[in-house]
Amino acid sequence: MEARRDVFQAIADPTRRAIIGMIAQQPVNVNAIAEQFEVSRQAISLHLKILSECGLLNIKQQGRERYCEARLEKLNEVHEWVEQYHKLWTSRLKALKSFVEQEELQSRTQTTKRKNK
Amino acid sequence: MEARRDVFQAIADPTRRAIIGMIAQQPVNVNAIAEQFEVSRQAISLHLKILSECGLLNIKQQGRERYCEARLEKLNEVHEWVEQYHKLWTSRLKALKSFVEQEELQSRTQTTKRKNK
DNA sequence: ATAATATGCAATCATTTGCTTGCAAATATA
DNA sequence: TATATTTGCAAGCAAATGATTGCATATTAT
Numbered sequence: 001m002e003a004r005r006d007v008f009q010a011i012a013d014p015t016r017r018a019i020i021g022m023i024a025q026q027p028v029n030v031n032a033i034a035e036q037f038e039v040s041r042q043a044i045s046l047h048l049k050i051l052s053e054c055g056l057l058n059i060k061q062q063g064r065e066r067y068c069e070a071r072l073e074k075l076n077e078v079h080e081w082v083e084q085y086h087k088l089w090t091s092r093l094k095a096l097k098s099f100v101e102q103e104e105l106q107s108r109t110q111t112t113k114r115k116n117k
Numbered sequence: 118m119e120a121r122r123d124v125f126q127a128i129a130d131p132t133r134r135a136i137i138g139m140i141a142q143q144p145v146n147v148n149a150i151a152e153q154f155e156v157s158r159q160a161i162s163l164h165l166k167i168l169s170e171c172g173l174l175n176i177k178q179q180g181r182e183r184y185c186e187a188r189l190e191k192l193n194e195v196h197e198w199v200e201q202y203h204k205l206w207t208s209r210l211k212a213l214k215s216f217v218e219q220e221e222l223q224s225r226t227q228t229t230k231r232k233n234k
Numbered sequence: 235a236t237a238a239t240a241t242g243c244a245a246t247c248a249t250t251t252g253c254t255t256g257c258a259a260a261t262a263t264a
Numbered sequence: 265t266a267t268a269t270t271t272g273c274a275a276g277c278a279a280a281t282g283a284t285t286g287c288a289t290a291t292t293a294t
Contacts, residue, residue: 130281130282132282156282156283156284157283157284157285159283159284159285160282160283160284163281163282163283164282180290180291180292181290181291181292182291
């Protein structure tokens with residue numbers, strides 16, 4: 001476990017996405033996070049390490065506990081990447097929609113014409 | 118190579134993101150895609166298979182060529198996941214900004230008061 | 235018909251991933 | 265101080281990943 005370490009990679013794992021969801025609202029300490037999952041504390045600890053290494057979370061030590069705080073801004077890279085394509089596909093959908101409506105309009109006009117004959 | 122096969126996993130790989138970028142505007146055939154990368158055609162073929170298995174691209178056979186067409190709508194799952202956090206972090210930024218402005222305003226008022234004494 | 239082109243499939247391989255278990259260190263509580 | 269709690273680190277392991285090479289198949293051009 002020692003190579004690519006970027007945000008896309010980090011959120012590829014469903015457990016890590018769940019962790020982000022769990023700490024998005026307020027910081028949670030390591031054990032509290034681990035308790036929510038079936039896997040061992042160590043496994044979660046490793047996920048936290050990965051998330052922290054790519055900046056998606058900060059760890060604040062408080063006594064013997066460590067609170068994990070989400071740094072959601074770090075998702076911006078993903079947001080921007082997806083957003084460009086989101087714009088593309090929605091604009092295509094819109095274009096398709098107005099095309100269909102145009103077609104409908106035309107066929108209705110023709111029907112009317114036929115009726116009027 | 119045989120397990121999790123979801124969109125998050127698919128876009129985790131930089132080569133696959135590059136492929137998506139390459140075919141987002143119009144369909145491109147397999148060899149044309151492969152030529153753009155350093156790795157072997159087979160490696161790209163595998164990436165295409167993964168992308169196709171999770172619905173991110175369609176393959177249209179035309180004679181002996183296969184054109185890969187992006188299905189960007191399939192990024193919607195990612196878009197929605199990121200969007201919820203995007204809303205959260207931007208609203209926090211806004212709140213922070215208005216808080217700072219409020220503080221500034223107050224300190225300026227106090228300064229004025231002091232001056233007026 | 236033959237050669238060239240576009241592409242898939244299978245075997246193989248080194249790395250990376252995700253996980254577990256056991257042990258150590260730091261802090262808090264009795 | 266002795267004990268419990270919270271957490272990290274390291275070793276070990278099976279499975280997944282990303283890549284390569286060689287061979288097969290279908291289509292098109294000569």
